[in-house]
Amino acid sequence: MTTVIEARDLHCGYGTLPVVRGLDLTVGAGEVVCLLGANGAGKTTTLLTIAGALPQLGGDLQVLGSPVTKARPYAIARRGLSMVPEGRGLFYKLTVAENLRLRRHRRSTVTMAEVFEQFPALPALADRRTGLLSGGEQQRVALAGALIASPTVMLLDEMCLGLAPIIVEKLLPMVRRIAEEHAMGVLLVEQHVLAALTVADRGYVLAHGRVVAEGSAAELRRDAEKLEAGYLGEDIAAAPVPLANGGQR
Ligand SMILES: Nc1ncnc2c1ncn2[C@@H]1O[C@H](COP(=O)(O)OP(=O)(O)O)[C@@H](O)[C@H]1O
Ligand SMILES: [Mg+2]
16 A cells, blocks of 8 residues: 555644654555544644645655655645645635635546535535535535545545534545545544544544554544543643653643
């Protein structure tokens, strides 16, 4: 399996302050890998660094076989990386079709027809203003927009935030199917831990910027209760947990 994302001892953050410290993470082509952790753990920071939108503070980071250091975000996107950021990143005053057309570029091999086939709810909404759609529909547009750029790597940041569980159960399997059909590596940040671990192959758990657990989705599912109690709760910032190295925060 080709490795599409490879981080070794990656440090990243804002200014000179590292938020994520010593991250080792890989994603292979066709693989869905989830990145879990409480609010503030460093998940978004990690995704933005992989996308080239934040500078690296140390370590080694490769996307599709080339270093990310000094590459501009658009150059990483051109290599084949597509991201659905927190908050979906849509143009809400534009229609669904306009949002999708904006994400298509000269080298896109995925057509509008193929995207509509993957997301059968969208053709009927094509001429609707995106801001008027439901959360679940908007998230389908965001995912479809990421797909139409024909990426080899996809980063998804909390795409199920605020959606009803019944919608989450429909959206996450779509991610799995897309990853398999397009041999795409997906790094999935998700608060719906069990639902994410149901579609993922592997996962990492971040706490205070360090990996505190990693393994196959099955292994992490088995430990889900322990992980939720220790690392995935909302109150984690208030109660720092001892880290694997014995240090804190
Ligand atoms: N623009 C920023 N400047 C400084 N610190 C930030 C900025 N954005 C996030 N942080 C800090 O980085 C840490 C990790 O944030 P983030 O990666 O957004 O966490 P997560 O996505 O896991 O909830 C938090 O402590 C947050 O306050
Ligand atoms: Mg975040």
